[in-house]
Amino acid sequence: MNAAKLFDHINKLAITVISLMCTLPLLLVFIVSFTDERAIQVHGYSFFPEKISLDAYKLLFTGNSPLFQSYFISIVVTVVGTLLAVSITFMAGYTLVAKHVKYRNALAIFFFITMVFNTGLVPWYMMSTSLGLKNNIWALIIPTLVFNPFNLFLVKNFMKQIPDSLIEAAKVDGANDFYIAFRIYFPLCMPVLATITLFYGIAYWNNWFNAIMLVDRPDLYPLQYLLFKLNSEISMIQQMQGTAAAASATLPNESVKMATAILTIGPIILFYPFLQRYFVKGLLIGSVKE
Template identity: 45%
Template sequence: MIKESLPDRLLKSLFYLTIGLFSVYCLLPFWSVVASSFASEASILKNGYTFWPKDFSLDAYKMIFSDNTIYRAYGVTTFVTVAGTVISMILTSALAYALSVKSVKYRNHIAFYVYFTMLFHGGLVATYLLISKYLDMKDTIWVLIIPSLLSAWNMFLLRNFFASIDDSIAESAKIDGANDVYILFRIILPISLPALATIGLFYALSYWNKWFDAVLYINDKDLYPLQYLIQRIMNNLDYINQISADVSIPNFIPPAMTVRLATTVVTIGPIVLLYPFLQKYFVKGLMVGAVKG
């Protein structure tokens, strides 16, 4: 074991200190949002945002969780995120692998067709007519999943990663009698975990934050996703603020600011907890020794 010199240890300590301070700097605003969400509206208006609630209150969370609607919205968003991410990863991986294999005929033409969709699309009106009238997916949970199943950008990112894998890995498997499906799921995907984790996180964030599709296609309250429900709550609060400004109500302060902070915590909390589980896959060197000697 090589012993580090004093300058090396000092430099490493400086790096750790810098990264630690930067991490604290990034976490402080988030902690301020969480702490302020547990403060009363009057305290926020008087003292502003703080790192510790001076007047502890759960009024904002009571308003958000006042009925079972928020729990149904959580269930809808969770299902859309999980199912959409899994199906999207399967389709994206299959297409990316097919376009990365040099022996596939017309792969460049297919890649150009996919790339073309990144530059031009039919627009909102054509998309709305296609989904609501011709596909008849309005007021179904699948309208939040199927139109977003494949992202051309994510597909190209994954294709470039697959193309960087040594061809001899797949060739050696084919010599042993493996087909392309076996090679993809048993060889290529296991050594592509860093790329899969990254693309999967992109898809999960996209599905978790989906709300505009609900505005267009969802009228059933039982199918409201979380983000859209939160938006409706905020719109209702704005209306209450307007009423309270026109009609003076003694000792009544609508919890507008604290509800905004509480909704931030409610919506981003679960997806933030996903990062520690994916972080272990953001490593390199998984292909070392994968080529048969």
């Protein structure tokens, strides 16, 4: 066996071990979510639980649980917000690479400044409420809609790799900016657009801060905020009941935490494989600056 084949075998073995190390914690969370609360209190977390229980999922799904409504709100916010954010970022990136746009370098500096400095929480809240972003679905979308400057420069640097001759040929044929942006740049930028779609999608799906600050209506609670409130209420009830052992007889605290983790990361795990083939290429090429 030559050195190259030996290296390949060692590399595959190392990747397999690392993959298992990354998978085992997720598997443990999944198993604990189906473990009886008393077994967790006595034996701790285990890959081989003493007793299987569905109490955590029954608590989350049965009765008058608003979980389905929160799931719907999170899906709508994630889909609509991600589509709008990607569209705005793409158009802003095209503006910064279009050589006929005046002051595009000044605009790039302006966007860069927003990446370095933050206005703070109070101006953000005042601006959001003054725009009517209070107790409505747009309060969960628009405050996060303003594109991330990192994603913008990722798209901009990717677009700079497209040959100028291709754009000049389109202009000779009479193409306008709209045609060049959406018929030439857009298909060629699919790798980097898929990358920022994943970034924006995860940010919207995991966002609970907007709900805390701008939403008081339970029917508009996103999934993350609802589960956060549920875990907080369970912990508070346990403290009011006295001992943790007495509380665990009725409220599966630890297993509920694991069940909420499974429910929240599930859609992201299912979503990622569809963008995986674009992700690495878009991240590597878009991060290289001329």
